[in-house]
Each structure stands twice: as C-alpha cells, then as structure tokens.
Amino acid sequence: MNLAPQTPPHPSGDKRFKLLDVAIKRHQFRQDALIEILHTAQELFGYLDSDVLIYVGRAVRAPLSRVYGVATFYNFFSMKPPGEHTCVVCMGTACYVKGAGQILQALEQKHGIKAGETTEDGKVSLVTARCGMGTFCSSQTSRATS
Numbered sequence: 001m002n003l004a005p006q007t008p009p010h011p012s013g014d015k016r017f018k019l020l021d022v023a024i025k026r027h028q029f030r031q032d033a034l035i036e037i038l039h040t041a042q043e044l045f046g047y048l049d050s051d052v053l054i055y056v057g058r059a060v061r062a063p064l065s066r067v068y069g070v071a072t073f074y075n076f077f078s079m080k081p082p083g084e085h086t087c088v089v090c091m092g093t094a095c096y097v098k099g100a101g102q103i104l105q106a107l108e109q110k111h112g113i114k115a116g117e118t119t120e121d122g123k124v125s126l127v128t129a130r131c132g133m134g135t136f137c138s139s140q141t142s143r144a145t146s
C-alpha cells in the first residue's frame with residue numbers, strides 16, 4: 001500500500017517540478033528533509049520563489065511558515081534570482097587581513113549594492129564567503145612563505 005501523499009502536478013507544466021517531485025519522493029516526503037529538498041529546488045530553479053516554497057510545503061505537508069523559515073534561516077538559500085554574474089569576495093581571516101574588506105567596499109560602491117544584493121539590471125550579484133578551513137589560503141600561504 002502506497003502511503004505517499006498525492007501531490008497534483010504543478011499547473012505550469014514546468015519539467016523542473018517533475019525533477020523536484022523525484023527529489024521529494026527520494027526523501028520520502030519527510031519534513032525533516034526540507035533542507036535537502038530545498039537544496040535540490042534551488043539547484044533546479046536557481047533560487048527559491050514563493051511558488052516553489054508553497055509547492056514543497058504542500059508536498060511534504062509542512063506549513064508554509066516552516067518552509068519559509070528554513071529557506072530564510074540558511075544563508076545558502078536565495079529568495080531572489082541571481083544576477084547574470086556573481087562576484088564572491090572571501091571574507092575569511094587571511095583574505096580580510098589582505099584587504100578583502102576594502103575590495104568589498106569598492107565593489108559595493110561601484111555597483112551601488114550591498115553584499116547579498118543584486119543590481120537592479122540583474123547583471124551582478126555580490127556575495128561574501130569564507131574559504132572554510134583554509135584549504136585554499138593555507139596552501140597559498142605555505143607556498144608564499146616557503
């Protein structure tokens with residue numbers, strides 16, 4: 001007996017929703033897999049608009065407030081379409097010490113946006129990141145100092 005919720009197909013006929021259905025099914029319609037499902041949705045659509053959040057919420061039988069809460073809690077998720085070009089400035093310690101803050105400030109002034117925003121013409125998105133555990137910068141540093 002199949003106990004999976006029956007989700008009607010998305011009325012747009014957009015094939016990406018079928019791929020999203022596959023991901024939701026793979027996670028057995030579990031609410032505790034919302035992060036993974038939203039991750040797939042963002043890969044498919046480029047960002048998470050309200051239509052996608054509503055669709056996911058219905059599929060996993062979670063209130064929209066919960067889906068929205070997850071989507072807005074994690075910096076990884078974007079609720080707006082990305083710009084044509086994405087400019088990433090590493091704000092990790094090593095880069096910050098070498099002037100990443102000034103570079104970010106210059107880019108913000110040049111494009112008239114703050115980090116996390118996209119220009120009005122949709123050409124440039126400006127985001128910050130950290131390199132993680134120094135995998136890139138530590139190799140650069142060791143090369144530079146040896």
Ligand code: FES
Pocket residue numbers: 090091092093094095096130131132134135136137138
């Ligand atoms: S701190 Fe920026 S690449 Fe490592």
